[in-house]
Amino acid sequence: xxxxxxxxxxxxxxxxxxxxxxxxxxxxxxxxxxxxxxxxxxxxxxxxxxxxxxxxxxxxxxxxxxxxxxxxxxxxxxxxxxxxxxxxxxxxxxxxxxxxxxxxxxxxxxxxxxxxxxxxxxxxxxxxxxxxxxxxxxxxxxxxxxxxxxxxxxxxxxxxxxxxxxxxxxxxxxxxxxxxxxxxxxxxxxxxxxxxxxxxxxxxxxxxxxxxxxxxxxxxxxxxxxxxxxxxxxxxxxxxxxxxxxxxxxxxxxxxxxxxxxxxxxxxxxxxxxxxxxxxxxxxxxxxxxxxxxxxxxxxxxxxxxxxxxxxxxxxxxxxxxxxxxxxxxxxxxxxxxxxxxxxxxxxxxxxxxxxxxxxxxxxxxxxxxxxxxxxxxxxxxxxxxxxxxxxxxxxxxxxxxxxxxxxxxxxxxxxxxxxxxxxxxxxxxxxxxxxxxxxxxxxxxxxxxxxxxxxxxxxxxxxxxxxxxxxxxxxxxxxxxxxxxxxxxxxxxxxxxxxxxxxxxxxxxx
Amino acid sequence: xxxxxxxxxxxxxxxxxxxxxxxxxxxxxxxxxxxxxxxxxxxxxxxxxxxxxxxxxxxxxxxxxxxxxxxxxxxxxxxxxxxxxxxxxxxxxxxxxxxxxxxxxxxxxxxxxxxxxxxxxxxxxxxxxxxxxxxxxxxxxxxxxxxxxxxxxxxxxxxxxxxxxxxxxxxxxxxxxxxxxxxxxxxxxxxxxxxxxxxxxxxxxxxxxxxxxxxxxxxxxxxxxxxxxxxxxxxxxxxxxxxxxxxxxxxxxxxxxxxxxxxxxxxxxxxxxxxxxxxxxxxxxxxxxxxxxxxxxxxxxxxxxxxxxxxxxxxxxxxxxxxxxxxxxxxxxxxxxxxxxxxxxxxxxxxxxxxxxxxxxxxxxxxxxxxxxxxxx
Numbered sequence: 001x002x003x004x005x006x007x008x009x010x011x012x013x014x015x016x017x018x019x020x021x022x023x024x025x026x027x028x029x030x031x032x033x034x035x036x037x038x039x040x041x042x043x044x045x046x047x048x049x050x051x052x053x054x055x056x057x058x059x060x061x062x063x064x065x066x067x068x069x070x071x072x073x074x075x076x077x078x079x080x081x082x083x084x085x086x087x088x089x090x091x092x093x094x095x096x097x098x099x100x101x102x103x104x105x106x107x108x109x110x111x112x113x114x115x116x117x118x119x120x121x122x123x124x125x126x127x128x129x130x131x132x133x134x135x136x137x138x139x140x141x142x143x144x145x146x147x148x149x150x151x152x153x154x155x156x157x158x159x160x161x162x163x164x165x166x167x168x169x170x171x172x173x174x175x176x177x178x179x180x181x182x183x184x185x186x187x188x189x190x191x192x193x194x195x196x197x198x199x200x201x202x203x204x205x206x207x208x209x210x211x212x213x214x215x216x217x218x219x220x221x222x223x224x225x226x227x228x229x230x231x232x233x234x235x236x237x238x239x240x241x242x243x244x245x246x247x248x249x250x251x252x253x254x255x256x257x258x259x260x261x262x263x264x265x266x267x268x269x270x271x272x273x274x275x276x277x278x279x280x281x282x283x284x285x286x287x288x289x290x291x292x293x294x295x296x297x298x299x300x301x302x303x304x305x306x307x308x309x310x311x312x313x314x315x316x317x318x319x320x321x322x323x324x325x326x327x328x329x330x331x332x333x334x335x336x337x338x339x340x341x342x343x344x345x346x347x348x349x350x351x352x353x354x355x356x357x358x359x360x361x362x363x364x365x366x367x368x369x370x371x372x373x374x375x376x377x378x379x380x381x382x383x384x385x386x387x388x389x390x391x392x393x394x395x396x397x398x399x400x401x402x403x404x405x406x407x408x409x410x411x412x413x414x415x416x417x418x419x420x421x422x423x424x425x426x427x428x429x430x431x432x433x434x435x436x437x438x439x440x441x442x443x444x445x446x447x448x449x450x451x452x453x454x455x456x457x458x459x460x461x462x463x464x465x466x467x468x469x470x471x472x473x474x475x476x477x478x479x480x481x482x483x484x485x486x487x488x489x490x491x492x493x494x495x496x497x498x499x500x501x502x503x504x505x506x507x508x509x510x511x
Numbered sequence: 512x513x514x515x516x517x518x519x520x521x522x523x524x525x526x527x528x529x530x531x532x533x534x535x536x537x538x539x540x541x542x543x544x545x546x547x548x549x550x551x552x553x554x555x556x557x558x559x560x561x562x563x564x565x566x567x568x569x570x571x572x573x574x575x576x577x578x579x580x581x582x583x584x585x586x587x588x589x590x591x592x593x594x595x596x597x598x599x600x601x602x603x604x605x606x607x608x609x610x611x612x613x614x615x616x617x618x619x620x621x622x623x624x625x626x627x628x629x630x631x632x633x634x635x636x637x638x639x640x641x642x643x644x645x646x647x648x649x650x651x652x653x654x655x656x657x658x659x660x661x662x663x664x665x666x667x668x669x670x671x672x673x674x675x676x677x678x679x680x681x682x683x684x685x686x687x688x689x690x691x692x693x694x695x696x697x698x699x700x701x702x703x704x705x706x707x708x709x710x711x712x713x714x715x716x717x718x719x720x721x722x723x724x725x726x727x728x729x730x731x732x733x734x735x736x737x738x739x740x741x742x743x744x745x746x747x748x749x750x751x752x753x754x755x756x757x758x759x760x761x762x763x764x765x766x767x768x769x770x771x772x773x774x775x776x777x778x779x780x781x782x783x784x785x786x787x788x789x790x791x792x793x794x795x796x797x798x799x800x801x802x803x804x805x806x807x808x809x810x811x812x813x814x815x816x817x818x819x820x821x822x823x824x825x826x827x828x829x830x831x832x833x834x835x836x837x838x839x840x841x842x843x844x845x846x847x848x849x850x851x852x853x854x855x856x857x858x859x860x861x862x863x864x865x866x867x868x869x870x871x872x873x874x875x876x877x878x879x880x881x882x883x884x885x886x887x888x
Contacts, residue, residue: 330755332758340756351750362746365742376742
């Protein structure tokens, strides 16, 4: 009989009127990988924060190794052998690996003894778990995958037996994710217990032994992974049947709407982010740009939509040139039929402190229907916003609610409604479903395909390979600022993954 | 990103929290009075009585409030666009040139209602011009506005010393000030307004620029929440990246916002120059530009909050003067301490009591039944 590493009994937590966790019971067996899945806002992060001592439960008990303990703060969690790897790393960027690992566990005011001890311990951990990383490397110079490894080492250094990983693969390439999974398997074989929080069903199926599903603050089911299916889990998460892949017909590409030729973009430090990129986008097709985050997709979108100035290259919209290397006005591009759903809706696409209706006109506030001379026509703005709310099923249906109070999915719908409703010729979409729950993903994907079927040209950038494959009619893969290959949507994931990692691309470019 | 505290009912957010902060500020101020060896209740009596005890006192309180409404609005407008204009002091000072020129030109030939509009335009224009340079430097050269506006306060101060000792001073006079204006350069008092409430204005310089301040407050509300420019300013203030995405020109908004802010600060000069002294003196701003920062902070950059905050500071100025008059061991500096405490608790430590209040309200609403049993509730 396996022993239980962690048992939660009747955990309950409310934030004001929001009941984030309702009477949660969870048993995690020792030496297993246990997945916790659920949509955004289902209460996964709250539950794990309670386990790690960031929050106190209103009621309920936590048992670790059969003992009832109270976890008042993260120090108590660490003392109980629980370690956490956060979604956003908690590392000091300009410290070395060694300094980060020993941070908070220095033991002495004078550091040299502690450093020597930490170095020995780090070596041992590296050997034991195959977690190689140079202890003297500075964090900001390491790739994301290695930074995550440092987070894991930090937890192990504090003698964690139970590791909680919060959405660990969000920032990794498929290859890095595979490597992480091998590390987790290794840790499991050494007797560690791992809790994996994710919304990616594929990861759950690939690596976990057991999986618990949360929905609206409740633990709705726990399944043995081998005995369940992606479809069942998705249904449990959402509470109804969902289409994981939206139906779409053949594309009927028409005229070239957007043509990009030799576009090169540098960032503020002068580093080339987009390197001589060329492609055409036709009416009635969706072109997907795949790639690991940070390989120039963001800068490409920004240059085309007039937010960032390009160094060289030509871009034309509906056959007329855009002066991408000079002063580009996003407003003028909107007037010419280009709409842009930016990747970062929190900082770019929306002003979170605005009321919903104020965000519904962002970028279109020059529109005559919203103005009376220099004054805003508040009635027209609210009327239009309410109409969109109804059409796009934005909840809660309140145009005067502060945008920050909408869920991620509904915020994204606000942006999409704004950019799609005007019937642009070209729609540029970055990360359409980042931080969006499964139910809303289906809705958003359907709308994007509808746009295509109406003869609009859609340029889609996403780090979710599944999404790119599900929506695109053609896939361009970007690596290190260059387009390293073009594939059909039925290309295998492995093939695209190699291109994204820059392996195949180099050969292709050399030919 | 979003507010870390749960949402409170509006009356708590805008009523109770500021009141508690204010009460604590006065409590600590009372302790300081005690430390000096005086009776804090007596001091509090003189403060309140000195501010409201007679029609004349109220007139003085509102006279100071007028000044602070202008400078508070100036800071608030810039805040909305994410700009921290610390140069209200200098902009108000230079705004005085516009007032003085209008008065010196026409005071002997024209009645006040002809001179006043010209003086308004003059003060706004000079104030705006003084704010234009820091705005332009930030927009085009990236020089931070906090640094440049502070430096411009010093430049303004030196410039005014030069003008008032060399250029605008009448020949043969010993004091650094313009000549006293004739009747056309002096604003009528609002004695009739106080008379409605049966109050006698006495010698208080409460004048028509108070009404202008109220109009300006309404204008700022319209600008920020009802115009396209205000929408763009707020977008930039909350998220410069969203403003760029929406095609708004950051440099254009920065320059225009600073000019509006400077114009409002400049209009402050009307109150002391045309409303009280009838001439432009050295140092007539007397720190009002800096008080405007506290007023804007306390008033949450909203005109409806700025007006009461300005009145509060008017009370502190006028009542404080009475305290030091009635209780000689409490010097005027004591008043500065009290003002400092108000700024500290209402501005800088604004969130100190919020978590406790939030907890109180969430527990009392959610589980009223359990409260009796929980510890310390």
